[in-house]
Amino acid sequence: MTDKRTLILQTADKLFVEQGIKNTTIAQIAELAGIAKGSVYSYFKSKLDIVKALFVQSFERSQQAAEALLADQRLHGPALLEAHVMSQLHQVEEERAFQQMWMSDDSLVMDDDLLQLIQTCRAEFCQVQLAILQRALGDDASPWRYDLLTLINGQIQEFSLLITMDNMTFSHVHCAAFISRSACWTLNGLQQSQSEPVLTEQNYVINPMPGDRQSQIQRSLKQLRSLCIKLDSDEQTLVSQTLDLIEQQSSLENPSVALLRALIANLRPYPELAEERARLAELLAVELI
Template sequence: MSRKEQIIEVAMKLFAEKGYHATTMQEIAEHSQLAKGSLYNYFKSKEEIVLSIFQYHYDQLFQQFARIASDRSLTAREKFLKQLSLQIEAFEQHKEIVQMHMGDHAQKVSEDVHALVLRIRSHLFDWYVQSLIDVYGERIRPYVLDCAIMLNGMLKEYLFFALFEQKSFPFQRLAPFLIERLDVIVDSLQHDMPLLSHDAQAEKTRALALIEEMIEEASDHYIVEVLKQLKTEIQRDDPRKAIVEAFLLYLQQSNMRQFVPALRAALAL
């Protein structure tokens, strides 16, 4: 673990114990066994630490999602169950981070933190969309936004209850319980009209914005070139699905793999 990661872990624990506003840079420095001046060599402000905490926490989560997704011994349903269980386990271990994520706390810290949280929520929602299509197949595509919203709502409310009611909660049962409820919901929707539907142009715009974000984060020159070519292909009036799929398969094997589910969801692949 790097020095910056150690500071992040210390800050997470202090924020959990005392709250963000009550924790000082001096306390973070002391618990990190650093002089206050040395701490500023790593982070210029408490706000910068919070940004790094969110980014670090969700980078770790999406990297674990990607490892599960690449396990060919698992079915799509088994992958989704493991990934959802992992998300719930991460909540149980880092309630203070998710608490800031779930409420309006992020906006109270700063607009930058709020913007990052909104982007993370978008990535999680895209992952729900793609996972639901992987599990239930093409029959769910017309209803996938409705199902993703219902899943997100159910999960959020259960976690909200676990967080604020201060009662014992069976976290290990939540993922299979939610997926069993989804089975019933998906079956019941086959004879109904979806409330929401994909806006192809809006989804294309979202995919292009995500590619720009990936280009900014990519450190490998070849990955940047692949992303630029993918962007060019998507901008065509009639993107060639086989070529887009080839680019996505390549990215799935790279350190950009955590973005691929969101891209697939936006491109309806």
């Protein structure tokens, strides 16, 4: 059975695609979903919050697919990179209508909050991609790993635009093989020429949010801990343990999105924490469930 939050997102996605975000109202979403308008606001503060949740949902899907590929010990070498590209192109194909919708909406393209959220998600996803690249191409790729990642993502993005904006059809299998082989050929050329990398760990920085994001996460966790005084002693203990686990996981170089999402969900039974819980989920770029 579909939970109410998921139902709202599915309904909003359908209406956004059919009539655009500007022309869709919260009331229409509630009516089509068969729920009260107030129920929508109990999950989302505004229509933009629904849009942001749909973006997080899309990025999390990419993240989970990439993490699953990394966990599959049968995949290695260029085949792993091919599988990753295939996964990305398949998702673009499935989400074509949604992508077309938001790319044609000027109000979204110019919204700072949404752009910051996208940057946060990009920063998280790039870490997983780097791990895939390392396993696919080996230690030989290390000096140029950021350059290679940029080239690969550029190719994926261009082919994705052909799918999304031009409704072009082509073999995803051949495309994935082409991109994977291009990466191998490029690496061979770089090794032979001993070219200096353009991008390094020092200058490859995706700014996920203005300011120090980790500091913002720490402030949010501190605020949640201060709100715990409104709970009884047993609840305080459970929440404190959950926050400790979130803090540990968020400090890792490659935190588990699935685990963070589950830990954030553990805080849902406490209405006193609802507003700050939503803020923390946004900072961590995980879906609020």
